[in-house]
Amino acid sequence: MLDRDAYSANGLRYVADLIDRIKANEGCRPAVAGRFTGMVADLDVRTLEILEFCMHELRWPEIRDRARAALAGETRVGLTGTDVR
Numbered sequence: 001m002l003d004r005d006a007y008s009a010n011g012l013r014y015v016a017d018l019i020d021r022i023k024a025n026e027g028c029r030p031a032v033a034g035r036f037t038g039m040v041a042d043l044d045v046r047t048l049e050i051l052e053f054c055m056h057e058l059r060w061p062e063i064r065d066r067a068r069a070a071l072a073g074e075t076r077v078g079l080t081g082t083d084v085r
Contacts, residue, residue: 012053019057029060036063040070 022032036054039047040063055063 012049015050015053016057019054022058033060033062036060037066040067043070 022028036051039051043051051067055067
């Protein structure tokens with residue numbers, strides 16, 4: 001079980017509940033992995049924190065590998081439009 005208090009402050013409480021459900025129902029993994037793969041393919045600021053949190057908790061290698069491949073050529077990962085030096 002995840003520590004809900006640690007995540008409720010930043011709005012991830014519901015995502016923590018979702019992670020518990022995913023872990024309890026391994027049969028949903030193919031469908032959920034497909035959704036995460038789609039999130040990686042269309043990565044944006046709104047989904048980044050959710051994806052990071054889920055993959056930290058689930059640690060699915062197929063999603064990690066997809067993210068690495070998708071981001072391999074990126075040079076500005078994490079920048080928000082301001083040129084940080």
